[in-house]
Amino acid sequence: MKKLINDPSNMLADSLVGVAAAHPELNVDHVNRIIYRGEKTKAGKVALISGGGSGHEPLHGGFVGLGMLDAACAGEVFTSPTPDQMQEATKVVDSGAGVLHIVKNYTGDVMNFEMAAELAEAESGIKVESVVTNDDVAVEDSTWTAGRRGVGVTVLLEKIVGAAAEEGRDLASIADLARRVNAAGRSMGMALTSCTVPAAGKPTFDLPEDMMEMGVGIHGEPGRHRVPLAGAASIAQQLVEPILADLDFTGGATIVMLNGMGGSPLIELYLMYGEVKKILDKARVTVARNLVGNYITSLDMAGCSVTLLKADEEFLKLWDAPVNTAGLRWGV
């Protein structure tokens, strides 16, 4: 295993030291492993929290800041954070207007965020709403999930709903918006290579040199099928077709994310975006906005995912609103 780490069991703690050093504008709670904005939630603003296992950076810590999250709870690599972490974050960020939990659909995350919400409500009287993202069309149930997995839409949702929270909307309408964003998004990913979890020290799965995994999960969970290695145009087709088969994206605007899994360089991601765009043009899907880069990764996995989000005027306006985080920044 070749990684830029010290002791594999300290990877998360060591990386948070780096995050704190690189971003003095954030508050990093090293004991509870929570990344906060530098300033307290302003009165009347609904606070947004997300979190999950580490290894998906910049998700979620890289999306803490103006216009996105108020806090992110970091679990160990590919391991859910604890209810204690989530409860602590909920208490710290609540300004009295309530807190939205943004949860990717994995069994541990869902269970722990539910427990944290109950505890925060019971012990501190904090109003908590939750949205569970489940945009991955690859599989209906998986190793770690009942139902579809939550993947790329989580990034777009944190941006759009984060902007709405800055406007001072109330918790019920924020939660409603979050559910509408999730319902309008679909994703599909693929892997050229496995990732290697530091504590395991070896690749999560074996993938022959002439094969690729279509529909892979962000922890290296099995996808739909293993198929022969193909060119970028074919890969794009195999990613976009299942998405378009699942939801009609014609007749309106779409936000597209071409996301890298962590080990694929930017030149390949742009090349893939070009192939995806050709397919969308042919399918009469109108791309209004796009992101190309590493946003929800799987450690050092080589590969990519495609996320499409049907975006009405409201979504686009919130998408364009200012955002100031390590992972996404514009308008500021």
Add this chain to the structure above:
Amino acid sequence: MKKLINDPSNMLADSLVGVAAAHPELNVDHVNRIIYRGEKTKAGKVALISGGGSGHEPLHGGFVGLGMLDAACAGEVFTSPTPDQMQEATKVVDSGAGVLHIVKNYTGDVMNFEMAAELAEAESGIKVESVVTNDDVAVEDSTWTAGRRGVGVTVLLEKIVGAAAEEGRDLASIADLARRVNAAGRSMGMALTSCTVPAAGKPTFDLPEDMMEMGVGIHGEPGRHRVPLAGAASIAQQLVEPILADLDFTGGATIVMLNGMGGSPLIELYLMYGEVKKILDKARVTVARNLVGNYITSLDMAGCSVTLLKADEEFLKLWDAPVNTAGLRWGV
């Protein structure tokens, strides 16, 4: 070879299609393989051009836009662009105030940019100045270089000098500033794995599972020495010590870049930044600004580089000025 590409010989052309699709705010000349800003250089503004072999993205195309470059010439992977490309870009971006060529110190780049400057001056009467970056402390001469190689400082230089050009400074003072930035910066890189050039189809060099290459070049050129694989703290030490031995960074402000080589995920880069910061704190180097991420890459190479730049008040003010590019964005 596992890559998100079609025909390896079309990698650059295919990726430029993606860049054009993702960034409607840019003008991509697919024939000449030049990326321009969407708007012509305003009268009186010195134009900045850079370029080089592809495979280092976001460098240079990702740094075209307000506050950085006016154009970037893309060569084939790890291959210098031609004098024709550079001459064409020079003619297109000149507003009459002249053009600065920002050239990384590699034999082909230096020769071709020189020829382009002479042709643009002789045929079109355009004033051209050039700065050659040579910040890599690893080796004095290399496979592809007489003298030191130009690496990470190029990114910081394009940002700082780009901001000065927006202020309307004249060509002589822009060129002087560029040379001062280059003189104040030092870098050192390392590889955990080789990159694979698509046209070659196999790794550029062999690196055993228990070894790493210290001082590696951005094309996989040999570094100072091959040493046993070590932890992040030791790697940071082996990168920072040669830099501090080469130039005194105490007694002022420093801009630090922890750069990924393309195949290393962000969690590892933050972890490395934490280790680098500890060493700089101990050495009484004051970090005023930092960048952590993939800025000057080597295709899919796993590894990282450290760049330090001594920054006076002028450099910091220009660093903080607005920038609006695909690869760096703030203040807008």
